[in-house]
Amino acid sequence: MNFLHLLRTQYGYCNAADTETATAGDQTTETTNQENSSTSTSGENTQTGTQGNQQTNTITKTVEDKSVTTDFPEDWRDKLAGDDPKFRKQLExxxxxxALAKAHRELQAKVSSGELRGSNKLPEKPTDEELSAWRKENGVPDKPADYINDLPSGIVLGEDDKPRVDSFIKQMHELNAPKGLVQSAIEWNQKQIEEEMQQRYERNANLQDSTEEELRAEWGGEYKRNINLVSGLIATLPESARDVFTGALSPDGTAIFNNPEVVRWMVDMARKVNPVGTVVPGATNISAVDNEIETIEKTMRDNRAAYNKDTKMQERYLQLLEAKERFTS
Structure with missing residues (x-):
């Protein structure tokens, strides 16, 4: 509520505009009263004036060059302040x-003109002393590193974070950003990074479990052997390329080996690139297959009855022959 409106509603205050809206009849009555007042005895005038001074403070306010006389009760400060003692003290x-209305109007004019907002503006080309004083007054640290000297509890900057954060605080210092604002931005950013890392870890863990479950159901007893084939194939890569390959991520941040289609493709590639490894895990040349074939064939010659009874040896012999054929073809 406007202050002047408050005075009008509580104390009957009227301004020049209100006076001008009076009716012609009121003006005639006022003229008559003034004439009657001129014929009053000086004693009556003195008594009337004394009583009026005891009851009210008479204040003359000029609005747009028109004089308006308004009466206010002596306890106007108490009524405006209510139960607020601090406000009551200010009204004194x-x-x-x-006078209060005038001060209020002047303050509104300053706010509207932007005078108050520009009172603490940094000069266009400040001296070192002016810049230092302005930064101190506005919560800007002396140097960029001071932004992170006392970060809020719980924020930990790792070695990987420092180059990014250092670049950020340098830019913020050039813009004279307040320390509290910069620290809030750093805190938000670090929390976002931690949340994304946690979400990525959970996605990888879930995908690893689902991929293993799917491939075990598909491969049955061959699961371990196929995984060894993939490991054997990766082992043939140069060491530097091996680390890159095993740490590769898909666009959503999950490991490529947590995708069952990738693992199936790797097993197929292993069988084509190193067929020996499909039957002799870890073997990279045909000699391992030849050695095992010779051992079984020796049993076939020396103890045919034992070979005929051993179905697993027979199946193994066929696997070795197939692997040798693929290797030499």
Whole structure:
């Protein structure tokens, strides 16, 4: 509510515009009263004036060059402040409600013009002393590193974070950003990174479990052997390329080996690139297959009855022959 409106509603205050809207009849009555007043005895005038001074403070306010006389009760400060003692103390700075209204109007004019907002503006080309004083007054640290000297509890900057954060605080210092604002931005960013890392870890863990479950159901007893084939194939890569390959991520941040299609493709590639490894895990040349074939064939010659009874040896012999054929073809 506007202050002047408050005075009008509580104390009957009227301004020049209100006076001008009076009716012609009121003006005639006022003229008659003035004539009657001129014929009153000086004693009556003295008595009337004394009583009026005891009851009210008479204040004359000029609005748009028109004089308006308004009466306010002596306890106007108490009524405006209500139960607020601090406000009551502030009102003692003003001699009258009119003075308070004038101060309020002047403050509104300063706010509207932007005078108050520009009072603490940094000069266009400040000296080192002016810049230092302005930064101190506005919460800007002396140097970029001071932004992270006392970060809020719980924020930990790792070695990987420092180059990015250092670049950020340098830019913020050039813009004279307040320390509290910069620290809030760093805190938000670090929390986002931690949340994304946690979410990525959970996705990888879930995908690893589902991939293993799917491939075990598909491969049955061959699961371990096929995984060894993949490991054997990766082992043939140069060491530097091996680390890159095993740490590769898909676009959503999950490991490529947590994708069952990738693992199936790797097994197929292993069988084509190193057929020996499909039957002799870890073997990279045909000699391992030849050695095992010779051992079984020796049993076939020396103890045919034992070979005929051993179905697993027979199946193994066929696997070795197939692997040798693929290797030499």
């Amino acid at each position: 700075r003003y001699a009258s409600p009119g």
